[in-house]
Structures are given as C-alpha cells and as structure tokens.
Amino acid sequence: MTTDALFDRWADLWGAGMREVWTGYTTAQDTILAQGRALVGQTPAEVVHTEGHVRVLRYTPLVERPLPVPVLCVPSLINHYYVMDLIPERSLVRSMLERGIDVYMLDWGIATEADRSITMDDFITERLGRAIRVVREQSGQPAISLLGYCMGGLMSSLYSVLFPQDVATLINLAGPINYHDDGIYSQWTHREWLDVDLMVDTLGNIPAELLNVTFKLVRPTDEIVRALDWWEHRDDPAFTRRFVAMQLWTNDPTPFPGEVFRKYIKEFYQENRLMRGDLTINGQAIDLGRLMIPTLTIAARRDHIAPWRSVAALHDLAGSTDKELVVIERGHIGMVMGHDAPLKLWPRLGDWLVARSVG
Amino acid sequence: MSRPSESGLREGVEAWEREAAAYWDNLTRSPDFLRRVGYQLSRSLKSQQQITASFESFVLSMAGMHEQSARELYLLEQLEQRLDVLAERIERLEQTLSGDDD
Numbered sequence: 001m002t003t004d005a006l007f008d009r010w011a012d013l014w015g016a017g018m019r020e021v022w023t024g025y026t027t028a029q030d031t032i033l034a035q036g037r038a039l040v041g042q043t044p045a046e047v048v049h050t051e052g053h054v055r056v057l058r059y060t061p062l063v064e065r066p067l068p069v070p071v072l073c074v075p076s077l078i079n080h081y082y083v084m085d086l087i088p089e090r091s092l093v094r095s096m097l098e099r100g101i102d103v104y105m106l107d108w109g110i111a112t113e114a115d116r117s118i119t120m121d122d123f124i125t126e127r128l129g130r131a132i133r134v135v136r137e138q139s140g141q142p143a144i145s146l147l148g149y150c151m152g153g154l155m156s157s158l159y160s161v162l163f164p165q166d167v168a169t170l171i172n173l174a175g176p177i178n179y180h181d182d183g184i185y186s187q188w189t190h191r192e193w194l195d196v197d198l199m200v201d202t203l204g205n206i207p208a209e210l211l212n213v214t215f216k217l218v219r220p221t222d223e224i225v226r227a228l229d230w231w232e233h234r235d236d237p238a239f240t241r242r243f244v245a246m247q248l249w250t251n252d253p254t255p256f257p258g259e260v261f262r263k264y265i266k267e268f269y270q271e272n273r274l275m276r277g278d279l280t281i282n283g284q285a286i287d288l289g290r291l292m293i294p295t296l297t298i299a300a301r302r303d304h305i306a307p308w309r310s311v312a313a314l315h316d317l318a319g320s321t322d323k324e325l326v327v328i329e330r331g332h333i334g335m336v337m338g339h340d341a342p343l344k345l346w347p348r349l350g351d352w353l354v355a356r357s358v359g
Numbered sequence: 360m361s362r363p364s365e366s367g368l369r370e371g372v373e374a375w376e377r378e379a380a381a382y383w384d385n386l387t388r389s390p391d392f393l394r395r396v397g398y399q400l401s402r403s404l405k406s407q408q409q410i411t412a413s414f415e416s417f418v419l420s421m422a423g424m425h426e427q428s429a430r431e432l433y434l435l436e437q438l439e440q441r442l443d444v445l446a447e448r449i450e451r452l453e454q455t456l457s458g459d460d461d
Contacts, residue, residue: 006382009375017368187388193397195404202404202411217387221379228372 018224024234025227032230036248039241041082043093045105049134053109056131057081058138062097068359069168070102071145072135074128074152078211078256080249081107083336084149087245090337095346099354102139106131106152108254116204116258121282123260124155125162132159132166143168145353148175149336150306151264157314160293161286169294169356171349174332176306177288178313180272184218184304189269196265206256215253218304246337275313288317295323296352298345300335324352 014022049056056072073093075081084105085093096103106128118127135144145168148156153175160167179186188194199206216223226247233239256264273279279286297315299308308327315325328335328344335345386392 003382006375006379009371010379013368013371013375016371018372021368184384184387188393190393192390193393195397195401198401198404202408219380220383221376224372225376228369232369 021227021231025230032244032247036244039087039245041085043085043091048138054127055107056134057105059093059097059103063100066102067100067357069141069145069357070104070135070139071147072104074106074146074148074156076150076152077108078253080252081105083249086337087241092336096350099350101353101357104135111205111255111257118257120260120263124159125282128155128159145169147171149173150175158281158286161290162284164293167293171296172314173298174300174303174306174311176310178275178310179269181307181310183307189265191270196262200258200262204258206261208253208255211253289319291318292320294356295320298326300328300330300332303332305332
C-alpha cells in the first residue's frame, strides 16, 4: 500500500462519515478529559507518608482483618498511579481489597525542576526504599509484597535484588527487563540517532507533553478507532465513564526526571546492561539470579510498550524456585484495566498474592 | 442522532487503520527515517541551547549595565553631596569676608 493509496482511502472514509465522527470527537476532547478527572482514583484511602510530592496511600480495607502481609503498588515514574485504581469497576486495587489484601500505593507525584538531578539510583534506594519502610512499619511486617507496573516493575525488581530482606514477594506487571527486543522504543532510542545527553542537558526533565506525543506516535492511527468507539457509544453512560477515564490516563503522563531519563535510556535501552549483567545501582552490581523471593511475572502478548519477551526475561533469570510466568492476550494498558481484566488478570494475580500474604 | 458508523464505516476504518499502522510501523523502524528525525531533533535541541545561552547572556549584560548605571548614580550622588558641602563652605567664607569688611 502506497502513501497515496492510503490518503485516497482516508479521503473516502472522511466523506463517508469520519468527518462528522472526528469533528465531534476532537470538539469533545476538553470535556472528556475534564470528566475523567472526577472519576479516577476514587477508592477511599488515607495518606500515610508524604515526602515532597511523593505520597504513600493506604486504601481502606474492605474486610475486618486484612491479610498480614501488605502489598505496595509501585506505578511507573512517568504515569499517574490511578492506572491501578481507574474507576471502581476497573480497579485492580479494589479487586485486591475485596480479597482481603492490605493495599498501599506509592504516588510518585509530578516531577519538578528540583527532581531534575535526582538519580535513578536514588529513586530506587531512597524514595522507593522509604516508602517500603513506611509500609513495613505501618503493618509491623519485616517484609512486604511489591507489585510494580511498567517501569515500576523494573524498579521493584531492582530493589528486590538489592534489599531482599525487605521484600516478601515480587510481582512484575509488564515491567521491561530485556531492552534489546523488537519493541519500537528499542529502535527509537538507538544511540546512533538519539543523543540522550543533548536531550537532558537541554531540557532537564523531559516534558510530559513530549512524552505524550512520543507515546501517541507509536500508533497514531489508533486515535481514529478510538474516536469511532466514542462516537458509537457516546450515549451509553457506562461506556462513557470507562472511556473518559482511560482517555484521561493515556493523555496524562508526568515529566521524566532528567537524570533518571539519562540512565534509563543509556544503560537500559542503549546498552541493555541489566541483561548483560553489568548494571549497578549505587555501586552495587545487579544480578537477577540473586532474586530468590517468590516472583510472579505478568506480560501482555500484544504489548507495544514492554514487549512480552522483554518482561518474561525476569522469569527466566530470577533464581527463585517459587516463580511463575503469566502471559495475557492483551496490550500494555488493556491487561490492567481492559474489559476482560477482571476475568484474566485480577483473579490470577489475586490468587497468587493471597496465597503468599498470610505471613 | 445520526450514526454514520452503523453503515459499514467501522469495517472500512478498522481495515484502513491496520494498513496505515503497519505502514507507519515499517516507516518508523527504518534507520534512514530515524537518522533524519534524530538529526532534526539534535538541531532543534542545539538551537534551543543557543537561544537559552543568548538569553542568559542578554540578562547578564542587562544586569551589568544596571550595575554600571547604579555605580554612576552613586558617584553622582557623592559628587552632589560634596558640591553641597563646598557651596556651604563658600557661603560661610563669603559671610566671614563680608563681616571683616564691616
């Protein structure tokens, strides 16, 4: 198919009704995003720790006696935490609470200029470390469970290797481990065309708007199908609720702290040091083979952001004898909050965690 | 409310989207394309660095000029004070001299 042929066919579709769909969709964007803000992250919780804009939340248990070992959810550094608590009917957090799990959430907040020079090592050993300490103290447990999503999965895995005494079990949910894969980001971040030093030295923190555009550029035409979805169901309140919440999250990244971006792109994407075995965090070598705690790795077969084989590498490398790999037939976001997440992901994750949360 | 997608539009759009996405994916994995994008990105970032450096230099020179002006103003004030003192002395001297005449 040539570019001309694609444009010709698009012109036909535009004339056949897409003009009305697209105009309606783009006109409604501000309303969609505003409605989304009121819907997301509504599960009741109290803030148990604050450090600058970093917070730790403890969700109100839904059972009288929650299971002893709590879980701390660790989202990606560049996305809002509410992805795991989107709306009540699409909330991974809520599903865990219903199973009697004591659930905490790390909210990284929105990086500011002051975070520009904070290193990835500090984010892992200091900020994540302090959040874990708070949860351990609150629960009275010597070790807790970590549930990391996307980049949070990577950071949780690294922390677990460094401080195994603090972590009872690890769940890596779509956190990439092997960065030399067939994923589009591995291509885009190649050192031959991406000068990461120039980016960080010029921009400091990588702006959220730039990240948002980059995410959309992975499959820009996806927006057209989304517009059609919205158009067809715009009179359906239940669909609209889910749609606006999802739209908000996908359009709502947070800035990437500059020095973290430098290390992440250079040492993970460009040099794949974690797989090569020469990654260090605060001078300590990271060997995933030293990961001896129970480990659950969950990958999504149609994940464009963290290709499933990249995620599954944790399962291959972890030294634990209690380890399990689950591959779900969904994409990166759909696996967590898609229409079949309550059937495919949540029960497997919940069962695995409940069995290991009894202390 | 009209529902254009009910008339088979969805099938057409989904088929088009799959082909367009495959075309885009192929294009954006091409080293030649990525080299060109990378080159443009680097040029934009270097331009931004130059603009920032020019702006900072301008701000510093303005601050320097301001400092120079402040120094000159201070010297003028000092000079004015000395002239005032001198004028007072002359006046007193004139009064003394006119007293001697009397």
